Amino acid sequence: MSEIGFERRALLLGGGALATAGVAGLDLPARASGLAATPTMRGGANNYIPGAQIVERIGGGGFVISGTVRRAGDGAPLAGQRIQMWAHTKEGSESDPRSHGATLTDANGVFRLEMPQIIPALGQAHAHLAYDSMEFETVFLRPLLSSARDTSLEAHFVLQRA
């Protein structure tokens, strides 16, 4: 009987400790981050080629990919961040090096790069974007065009320190 009582007390104590730890644990990231980091999307890294050159535009351009890069937590815009992008376009497939290019964010953390018109590939009209400059954790995005006729696409990054 006393043994059972002891176990129950231990259980209650343990449970209490766990609850306290849980609440404290929840409190910490809540204080540290208002804005959560963007997770890598499934298939985002497919046909990735590291080290794409910074270019004025990819091929002949015409399709605009734009977005923002911000810091996790306080959401501060991140300037000078290198964003790489690639897609299946009218000028080449995803795995062609000429379908790849990179650009830098401006002082407001905004990036914008033109590539040739995106064509549905492997069943979906989509683009790939990557942040892979080591300072923050690597993120791969694979946003979809809402229609294959679209001529622009937005994608946004929230990065956390590596």
Next chain:
Amino acid sequence: MLLTLGVPLGFAASSEYLAWRDPIYISAGFAGVIALCLLLVQPLLAAGWLPGLHVLRSRRAHRVVGTALVVSVIVHVTGLWITSPPDIEDALLLLSPTPFSVWGVAAMWALFAAALLAAVRRRLSPRTWRLAHTSLASVVVFGGAVHAMLIEGTMEPISKAVLCALAAIATAVAAVVPWLRARRRAPGRR
């Protein structure tokens, strides 16, 4: 029949997307379109409903078309794998972000299983054979149709939807009719 198969094939063959694909990708895509067309032919051959074909010849044609279906799917998957290896690896491992992949993969395995079953059919009782082969074939047609409908590719949406719907209806009717006939023949049996 010629119209239901010819119209979607014709639209797919004249798709503007073909201009921006290489020959391997085009062949892989077409192998998929042809496989979808064969899904409508298969249940009709199995049931002997195509005019001008005797039951025995119809069954033999069903076997030939079944083999062609397996070959088409292998060409489809291999061609797409050459076009974009990581996308197909994701699909086969069920990790793909595209909602249609899992339907295609399910249909592919069901097709291989249905074909394998046909190869060992003599070792099975007629009842087991029919039930197993028909169930697998239903997964192939339903999975293949959903796979095709969710894809944005060379096929024109309306002719694709008509083809998928007809294939699904033909399969369902071909699966149910022999069962209904058997029940009518033996009314007391439960």
